[in-house]
Amino acid sequence: MIINGAMLVALICSLCVWLIYQSHEEARHNAIENSQNVALVAQRDILRNIEIVSLSMDALAHRFQNTIYQNLTNSQKHSYLFGNGLEMRHIALSAIVDARGEVVATSLPGVPGHNYADRPYFTIHRDRFEVGLYISKPLAAKFDDSRQAVVLSKRLSNIDGSFAGVVVIALELDYFQELFSGIALGEDGVISLYSRDGIIYMRVPSSTALVGRDMSKSPNFLQVRDAIQHDSGNFFIRSSTDGIERLFSFRSVPGTRLVVMVGRSEKDIYREWRNDVYGTLVMMSLGGLVFLALFWVLRKELRKRVEAEEKLNQLARVDGLTKLINRRTLDDLLKDLWSVSQRGNVAFSILFIDVDHFKLYNDTYGHQKGDDVLASVAEAITSALPRSSDVAARYGGEEFVAVLAETEAPGAMLVGEKIRNAIEMLKIPHSRSQFGHVTASIGVATYDRTAHASIEAVLNAADGALYEAKGSGRNQVKLSSAPAAVAAVAAPAAVTAS
CATH class of the missing domain: 3.30.450.20 (PAS domain)
Incomplete structure (x- = not known):
């Protein structure tokens, strides 16, 4: 042993x-x-x-x-x-130097004239036609010894190709x-x-x-x-x-x-x-x-x-920021939900939730504040779900998904409105939103055997409803292909949100 x-x-x-x-x-x-x-x-x-x-x-x-x-x-x-x-800001001087090395034009007329025919940024163009842009070594400006600069120069040529001088710019x-x-x-x-x-x-x-x-x-x-x-x-x-x-x-x-x-x-x-x-x-x-x-x-x-x-494997299934299940876990859950619905023709609903103007919020308040908003929104979504069997997940970025098992469209719209209101009631300031605070748009889709051939079709329907909510002014709940029986529920929710 x-x-x-x-x-x-x-x-x-x-x-x-x-x-x-x-x-x-x-x-x-x-x-x-x-x-x-x-x-x-x-x-x-x-x-x-x-x-x-x-x-x-x-x-x-x-x-x-x-x-x-x-x-x-x-x-x-x-x-x-x-x-x-x-x-x-750091351009000290622009000038034209002729073929003799004399300054014939300068952006600083008061600067004393000098002959620059012996300077490397002059001689290299005089002696070598093929040199394009030349950058000198650091040097002290003649007009101000306290300022160091590099001189960028290019060749000036006559019509016949002969050397006509150089154009120079001094960069501090x-x-x-x-x-x-x-x-x-x-x-x-x-x-x-x-x-x-x-x-x-x-x-x-x-x-x-x-x-x-x-x-x-x-x-x-x-x-x-x-x-x-x-x-x-x-x-x-x-x-x-x-x-x-x-x-x-x-x-x-x-x-x-x-x-x-x-x-x-x-x-x-x-x-x-x-x-x-x-x-x-x-x-x-x-x-x-x-x-x-x-x-x-x-x-x-x-x-x-x-x-x-x-325990680590369990933690790997949870989004670290929002503490909701992550995309990978959501995919597994949706596959199981689809299998159950196919065996028993059980209804379910999916809510696609997107924080309005989140990129503008990040640009204005910083990414740390943005992370705080996502965490608060996740808590609001979780608290608004009525049953322990209802599941919320972070789908990616500022997008969330809520899965409501055995829930028809009217109930899903009510839950969606409850989530939207819970997020709005956070009263998180957002100066670049038309509402003045953080809000969310929500798209709702309920599984319909005749319309949805896969779980992806239900997700796409909810996503389409989400874009309809955003296109209608944001901060509202929209139902994908809402049946007539749901119209009485969907309409008040949209009016309240707007």
């Missing part, structure tokens, strides 16, 4: 080790996925704004080379070039800092914008001393240089500045040499996992000792485990 117990303990320990490993990999996978999503959001924002700037530069070049421009006065020329130009680095500062990265998290050749454009938490630094020769960059030439990827690396090991996920910005890097600290990624491991190890140690000493309780513990699994 002791040998068998020891073997079982070893098996359990092995299983725990495997679970620990799997949870470790899951934590890593989740961190990568989250970081990639953050990098993607930042990448798309940067790409969108670069595309906007690029289109603005094309428009500026077109206006400058238009024959109309040559016949205007100086003040008219400035208004023609820049009057309807790009309006972005504050744009990247504001974009990155709004992203939550966890403890010791960082987000950076690099070029593929190792130039730092921005880092948050911000470090002014790092902006513009060339890291191409640093040991850390050399380790990841080849990796960041790809469109996206991940790597672990320890920072040479603060000594923190981080998982970096990166995405390149299409059409540029820029790469967005999102770094989460190893400590932050695995914090919960480590807590779980410590708890697991303690429990393993105590459990092992107790198990070896009291092996005779194995049968009892196994019985408890079986009971716990059965």
Whole structure:
């Protein structure tokens, strides 16, 4: 028995080790996925704004080379070039530089003139015809040394294709800092914008001393240089500045040499996992000792485990938010109900319930408040059901279903009106609803052997009645294909709801 117990303990320990490993990999996978999503959001924002700037530069070049421009006065020329130009908070300057490097037009007329023929954003277009949009390294603006910017430039060509100068727009680095500062990265998290050749454009938490630094020769960059030439990827690396090991996920910005890097600290990624491991190890140690000493309780513990699994299976059939049965359980219940009705021609009714303007409620009050509304609506539905045999379920999103066994259309309409009124009486404020508070629309369908060939047909009928209720102004109960005997019940309910 002791040998068998020891073997079982070893098996359990092995299983725990495997679970620990799997949870470790899951934590890593989740961190990568989250970081990639953050990098993607930042990448798309940067790409969108670069595309906007690029289109603005094309428009500026077109206006400058238009024959109309040559016949205007100086003040008219400035208004023609820049009057309807790009309006972005962080655009510091737009300008036209001729083939000699002289500024011939600028959005800031008061800025002193300089010759820019030696600047990379000028020479690259002069020397290479095929270069499209060029993004410079970070630099200090000549008109204001306290402001750092990157210069985006495009080539101007004469009719014969010869070099005519460049059009430039200076984008302040504050744009990247504001974009990155709004992203939550966890403890010791960082987000950076690099070029593929190792130039730092921005880092948050911000470090002014790092902006513009060339890291191409640093040991850390050399380790990841080849990796960041790809469109996206991940790597672990320890920072040479603060000594923190981080998982970096990166995405390149299409059409540029820029790469967005999102770094989460190893400590932050695995914090919960480590807590779980410590708890697991303690429990393993105590459990092992107790198990070896009291092996005779194995049968009892196994019985408890079986009971716990059965309880979990039961919980799996209930919607966690509303505590109603979930869609899967509802499907099983409806199948059974259909079988019973086919054997004995027993009537039943289905109510489709939908919270009115729920998306607008979520947009206005937030998803947490929306969850609270769904929970309250579920309680109201449950309390309005007259019999313990009646069942309410969450169908999905803000939709609910009530199943009334052995209930004809008149009774179903009365229950539907009772549910509608119970929801309205919650008096949950909803500023974007015409009623001023949360309401619900309800569609009712009663099984008719001649009209419904399947349980899905009854559901579809209730769903159609629901859409009719919504189309009629919401906050009311509608019966699908209501027979004449029900008209006296359905009409007062609709009038009351409206």
